[in-house]
Amino acid sequence: MATIRDVAREAGVSIATVSRVFNDSSLVSEETIALVRAVAERLNYWPNGVARSLITNRTHALGVLLPDIYGEFFSEVIRGIDLAARKHGFHLLVSSSHADSEALAEALRSMSGRVDGLIVMAPDVDAPLAIRSFATHCPVVLLNPGQDVEDCDTISVANHDGAFEMVRHLVSLGHQRIAMVRGPARNLDAEQRLQGYHDALRAAGLGPAPALLEVQGDFTEPSGYEAAMELIARPTRPTAVFVGNDHMAIGVMSALRESGIVVPDDLAVVGFDDIAMARFTSPPLSTVRVNTALLGERAVELLMRAKRRAAPGIKQHEVLPTSLAIRSSCGARHGRRDAAGRQVRTRTTPTTSG
Amino acid sequence: MATIRDVAREAGVSIATVSRVFNDSSLVSEETIALVRAVAERLNYWPNGVARSLITNRTHALGVLLPDIYGEFFSEVIRGIDLAARKHGFHLLVSSSHADSEALAEALRSMSGRVDGLIVMAPDVDAPLAIRSFATHCPVVLLNPGQDVEDCDTISVANHDGAFEMVRHLVSLGHQRIAMVRGPARNLDAEQRLQGYHDALRAAGLGPAPALLEVQGDFTEPSGYEAAMELIARPTRPTAVFVGNDHMAIGVMSALRESGIVVPDDLAVVGFDDIAMARFTSPPLSTVRVNTALLGERAVELLMRAKRRAAPGIKQHEVLPTSLAIRSSCGARHGRRDAAGRQVRTRTTPTTSG
DNA sequence: ATCCTCCGTGTAAACGGTTTCACCTGAGTC
DNA sequence: GACTCAGGTGAAACCGTTTACACGGAGGAT
Numbered sequence: 001m002a003t004i005r006d007v008a009r010e011a012g013v014s015i016a017t018v019s020r021v022f023n024d025s026s027l028v029s030e031e032t033i034a035l036v037r038a039v040a041e042r043l044n045y046w047p048n049g050v051a052r053s054l055i056t057n058r059t060h061a062l063g064v065l066l067p068d069i070y071g072e073f074f075s076e077v078i079r080g081i082d083l084a085a086r087k088h089g090f091h092l093l094v095s096s097s098h099a100d101s102e103a104l105a106e107a108l109r110s111m112s113g114r115v116d117g118l119i120v121m122a123p124d125v126d127a128p129l130a131i132r133s134f135a136t137h138c139p140v141v142l143l144n145p146g147q148d149v150e151d152c153d154t155i156s157v158a159n160h161d162g163a164f165e166m167v168r169h170l171v172s173l174g175h176q177r178i179a180m181v182r183g184p185a186r187n188l189d190a191e192q193r194l195q196g197y198h199d200a201l202r203a204a205g206l207g208p209a210p211a212l213l214e215v216q217g218d219f220t221e222p223s224g225y226e227a228a229m230e231l232i233a234r235p236t237r238p239t240a241v242f243v244g245n246d247h248m249a250i251g252v253m254s255a256l257r258e259s260g261i262v263v264p265d266d267l268a269v270v271g272f273d274d275i276a277m278a279r280f281t282s283p284p285l286s287t288v289r290v291n292t293a294l295l296g297e298r299a300v301e302l303l304m305r306a307k308r309r310a311a312p313g314i315k316q317h318e319v320l321p322t323s324l325a326i327r328s329s330c331g332a333r334h335g336r337r338d339a340a341g342r343q344v345r346t347r348t349t350p351t352t353s354g
Numbered sequence: 355m356a357t358i359r360d361v362a363r364e365a366g367v368s369i370a371t372v373s374r375v376f377n378d379s380s381l382v383s384e385e386t387i388a389l390v391r392a393v394a395e396r397l398n399y400w401p402n403g404v405a406r407s408l409i410t411n412r413t414h415a416l417g418v419l420l421p422d423i424y425g426e427f428f429s430e431v432i433r434g435i436d437l438a439a440r441k442h443g444f445h446l447l448v449s450s451s452h453a454d455s456e457a458l459a460e461a462l463r464s465m466s467g468r469v470d471g472l473i474v475m476a477p478d479v480d481a482p483l484a485i486r487s488f489a490t491h492c493p494v495v496l497l498n499p500g501q502d503v504e505d506c507d508t509i510s511v512a513n514h515d516g517a518f519e520m521v522r523h524l525v526s527l528g529h530q531r532i533a534m535v536r537g538p539a540r541n542l543d544a545e546q547r548l549q550g551y552h553d554a555l556r557a558a559g560l561g562p563a564p565a566l567l568e569v570q571g572d573f574t575e576p577s578g579y580e581a582a583m584e585l586i587a588r589p590t591r592p593t594a595v596f597v598g599n600d601h602m603a604i605g606v607m608s609a610l611r612e613s614g615i616v617v618p619d620d621l622a623v624v625g626f627d628d629i630a631m632a633r634f635t636s637p638p639l640s641t642v643r644v645n646t647a648l649l650g651e652r653a654v655e656l657l658m659r660a661k662r663r664a665a666p667g668i669k670q671h672e673v674l675p676t677s678l679a680i681r682s683s684c685g686a687r688h689g690r691r692d693a694a695g696r697q698v699r700t701r702t703t704p705t706t707s708g
Numbered sequence: 709a710t711c712c713t714c715c716g717t718g719t720a721a722a723c724g725g726t727t728t729c730a731c732c733t734g735a736g737t738c
Numbered sequence: 739g740a741c742t743c744a745g746g747t748g749a750a751a752c753c754g755t756t757t758a759c760a761c762g763g764a765g766g767a768t
Contacts, residue, residue, distance in 0.1 A: 001467075001491050003754060014718045019756060029716065044487055048467035050407045051754035055723050059404065060464065061447065066436075072630070075429035082420075082450045091464070093415065094446040096436045110414065110445070113355075113402035113724085133398055137355050250634070276426070280604070282636040357724055368748045373726055381746060405724035409753045467754085 002043040011039040022047050053114075060089060062303060063115035065107060066096040067122050072275050073292060074121065077143065080296025081119060088304055090116070105130035117303035119143060119296075139306035141299045144189060153302050155295065155318040159189050159272075162288040162322030163196025163242070164203075166270055169324060170240045171204045173331055175268065178206070179213040179238035181227040181248055190219070193244055193272060213238055217248045224251025232259060232267075240268035240330070246275045246287055253281055253329070264331035274325045283328035290322050356397040365393040376401050407468075414443060416657060417469035419461060420450040421476050426629050427646060428475065431497065434650025435473060442658055444470070459484035471657035473497060473650075493660035495653045498543060507656050509649065509672040513543050513626075516642040516676030517550025517596070518557075520624055523678055524594045525558040527685055529622065532560070533567040533592035535581040535602055544573070547598055547626060567592055571602045578605025586613060586621075594622035594684070600629045600641055607635055607683070618685035628679045637682035644676050 008015040013032060020028050021036040028036075040046075053059045062085050066074055078094070085092055093115050095107045104122065108130045111118065120131060121143040132151045134140060142154045170178050180197045183190025194214075201207040215231050217223040224243060228251065231241065243249035249271030256263055263269050263283060271278060274289040298318055305316075326332050362369040367386060374382050375390040382390075394400075407413045416439050420428055432448070439446055447469055449461045458476065462484045465472065474485060475497040486505045488494060496508045524532050534551045537544025548568075555561040569585050571577040578597060582605065585595065597603035603625030610617055617623050617637060625632060628643035652672060659670075680686050 005754080015755080016718060016720095016757080017716085020717090023756080027716065032716080046463045046466050048408075048754055049464060050404055050413065050467045051723090052756080053404045053723095054402075054408055054725090054754080055756045057723080061468075072426075072429075075426075075433070078432075078448075079429070079450075082448060086450060092446075092448040094432075094436060094448055096433075096440060109400045110403060112400050113404045114415075277631050277634050280631050280634045282634075359724080369725080370727080370748060370750095371746085374747090377726075383746060386746080401726095402724055405753090406726080407753095408724080408755085409726045411753080 001048075002040075002045040004045070004047065006043055007036065007040050007045050010043065011036050019047075059114055059116050061091045061093045061115045062300065063111045063118040064092050064094045065104070065111075065118065065120045065122065066094065072277075073273060076292040077121065077296040080293030081300055082296075083293070084297040084300035088300070090300075101128040101130065104128065108134050117141070117307065119299045119303070139303050141302050141306075143295065143299055150315060153306060153316045153318075155298050155302060155320065157189070157290050157295065158319050158321050159192035160196040160199070162272065162290070163193040164200045165322070165324055166272070166286075166288050167197050167200035167242055168204065169326070169332070170242065170268065170270065170330065171200070171206070173240075173268070175238075175240040176206060177210075177213065177236065177238040177240070179215070179231055179241040181215055181217045181224060181231070181241060181243040181252060183244035183248075184218040185216075187219070190244055197242055212236055217244060219245050219247060221247045221251040221254075224248030225255045226251075228252040228255035229259075232256070232261065238267065240264075240270070243269060243271045246271040246273045246278050246285060249285055249287070249329075250277065250281060253285070263329050268330045270330050278325070279327065281329070286327045286330035286332065287325050288322050289325040291320065295320050355402075356394075356399040358399075358401065360397055361390065361394050361399050364397065365390050373401075413468055413470050415445045415447045415469045416654065417465040417472040418446050418448045419458065419465075419472065419474045419476065420448065426631075427627060430646035431475065431650040434647030435654055436650075437647070438651040438654035442654065444654075455482040455484065458482065462488050471495070471661065473653045473657070493657050495656045495660075497649065497653055504669060507660060507670045507672075509652050509656060509674065511543070511644050511649065512673050512676050513546035514550040514553070516626065516644070517547040518554045519676070519678055520626070520640075520642050521551050521554035521596055522558065523680070523686070524596065524622065524624065524684065525554070525560070527594075527622070529592075529594040530560060531564075531567065531590065531592040531594070533569070533585055533595040535569055535571045535578060535585070535595060535597040535606060537598035537602075538572040539570075541573070544598055551596055566590055571598060573599050573601060575601045575605040575608075578602030579609045580605075582606040582609035583613075586610070586615065592621065594618075594624070597623060597625045600625035600627045600632050600639060603639055603641070603683075604631065604635060607639070617683050622685045623683045632679070633681065635683070640681045640684035640686065641679050642676050643679040645674065649674050 004015045004018050007018045011018070013036065017028060017032060018036050018040070021033050062081070064078065064081060078092070082092055093111060095111070105128070112134075115138065117139045118134065119141050131140060135152050140152045142149055142152050144156050145154045167178060178201065180194065182194050198207065212234060213236070215227045217227045224247065227248065228241075231238070241252065243252050249269055252269055253263055256267060256269070261267050269285065271285050271287040274287045278285040278287050298320060302316060302318065358369045358372050362372045365372070367390065371382060371386060372390055372394070375387050416435070418432065418435060432446070436446055447465060449465070459482070466488075469492065471493045472488065473495050485494060489506050494506045496503055496506050498510050499508045521532060532555065534548065536548050552561060566588060567590070569581045571581045578601065581602065582595075585592070595606065597606050603623055606623055607617055610621060610623070615621050623639065625639050625641040628641045632639040632641050652674060656670060656672065
């Protein structure tokens with residue numbers, strides 16, 4: 001690979017001049033620019049990014065730390081991040097990872113100096129020391145932090161309000177016995193959704209929280225299946241069930257189908273997240289829509305703002321609002337299959353390849 | 355941020371010694387190691403990755419170039435890449451983009467020196483000059499290259515064979531008039547699948563290719579919808595349709611449902627890719643399974659091997675085999691709904707969060 | 709003619725590490 | 739006691755850039 005010295009020698013100028021040409025400095029004469037550019041082209045030269053970063057202390061890269069296994073939700077967030085980052089001319093340095101906090105610290109260390117900002121998505125991890133110390137010299141945004149954090153900028157989903165709205169919707173459809181399949185304990189998303197559910201019940205005069213109508217899941221599809229089986233085996237059967245996320249809701253619907261329970265006639269089912277699949281279940285799943293890609297986009301914007309910000313003391317905490325995606329599984333549109341089919345057709349995003 | 359000099363001064367040793375400690379050199383005494391580690395911990399020091407890369411010429415990062423818009427297919431490939439890269443201790447430097455080849459060249463340049471290897475996914479781009487010149491000084495793997503390429507390692511999907519097998523399966527179910535919804539012209543995936551379809555028809559004694567049974571799409575869901583509408587309006591209606599990818603197949607099935615055509619009784623439908631959604635359509639979509647994550651994983655392995663390889667002259671071209679995912683939409687399992695439901699439940703990968 | 713400015717360019721010092729080589733010391737050998 | 743040897747350490751070169759500063763020459767003002 002040709003270096004700046006090769007170009008300088010070949011063009012008969014100093015390396016400083018070559019550097020100036022590639023940094024659009026206005027102090028170089030037209031002829032010199034043309035000469036240097038020509039030589040660079042011929043030698044197939046381009047400034048080495050690493051060397052550049054070392055001296056300028058800017059890398060034009062954002063770090064992204066993902067949880068160990070990630071599914072559709074995270075893919076979508078990454079896409080949002082990527083799109084936004086690209087707009088600002090940034091790459092993404094991605095590292096999935098991090099079962100334990102030692103693995104996370106390790107990943108963090110190896111990002112050290114390589115990124116201009118960091119986005120951490122680790123819903124179970126409560127921002128350990130490693131992240132905080134990283135945040136002292138580099139802007140960090142926590143996505144869906146596992147707990148309330150003061151040391152970093154954060155951006156999170158309006159879990160409580162989304163759950164509240166959805167349960168209120170079920171109430172408005174006439175449901176009185178509304179069950180919930182909860183997410184994993186110690187997961188903030190799960191806890192906030194549960195809280196929203198409780199609050200909505202209470203607000204509707206249906207509370208306090210009916211323990212017999214709550215069942216535990218862990219955000220995976222199989223756990224939704226098990227949860228549904230457990231729920232329908234209980235003495236008091238609900239008329240509607242609010243499931244902690246869409247993956248579990250799909251499991252719930254499989255279980256119900258196998259048990260001969262018709263959705264939504266016998267039991268209404270609603271989820272949370274609005275993953276792409278939600279539109280394709282039968283019946284299509286009503287769910288709380290989270291603009292996942294926007295979540296990533298906002299994270300990038302927050303980082304960009306943090307870089308410009310003079311006082312690093314003040315941290316920002318953004319909440320991304322949700323909306324209801326009402327389809328057929330809750331019974332609100334029951335029977336209007338065609339409309340649902342039509343909706344399916346127009347909402348999907350195109351793909352480039354196969 | 356503390357530098358190596360700070361640690362050296364504080365510990366009363368030279369920077370060389372500190373460096374050795376952090377590179378597990380065996381030539382340092384136990385006491386010195388302990389001392390340096392302690393000081394480093396106290397100062398919160400970790401070697402700067404960029405400076406390290408500059409001198410060692412290794413970055414522990416792989417570049418990933420994506421097409422402009424990407425959907426589920428590419429997310430899945432990235433996940434495979436990420437998983438495999440992580441196993442080797444590598445990060446991913448991701449850059450989506452690249453409508454035109456100038457944008458691609460730009461992205462390529464900014465990766466210059468920042469990565470130890472590069473994976474390019476750009477199905478429409480025919481490996482322009484920029485990629486080739488990059489490949490002269492850094493291993494490059496092309497994923498699903500737009501054409502046959504000799505200059506780089508490549509890895510691609512067995513499009514022809516997958517299509518061939520699927521059409522043969524349809525034939526074995528007794529279908530005689532099998533239509534095809536093609537992918538975009540000039541897309542190699544699309545062309546190879548078309549070729550497989552033709553060859554299978556000919557092999558079954560049903561060829562040559564029936565022009566009246568072919569209709570054009572562009573791999574998007576709406577285009578599948580339009581294609582189906584066009585197809586059923588034609589005089590000779592097929593009994594089965596092989597759709598170029600799953601996204602279009604979903605569009606096809608919406609169109610058929612709206613038109614009152616029952617799948618698979620009136621018309622069998624099969625797709626290609628086995629995207630996650632394929633199991634959730636009604637009826638579940640029979641399709642050609644591509645192990646997408648494995649595709650990414652293989653790409654990483656190829657890069658790792660290329661780095662070890664002495665002679666850079668010999669390029670490898672790997673083909674990833676496909677298999678059939680037979681569900682209900684082709685009629686082969688018609689009526690066995692429970693089994694399908696069960697399958698759905700066990701195949702899905704879990705997600706960590708909501 | 710002298711002095712200033714301004715423009716274009718070169719020199720050299722960073723940036724934060726790794727690594728080669730030389731040096732020192734103490735132990736072992738004859 | 740001189741010599742070898744090996745283990746531990748430090749000095750300095752180097753990686754490929756950017757950039758502060760110096761410098762020289764042209765041109766205008768005095």
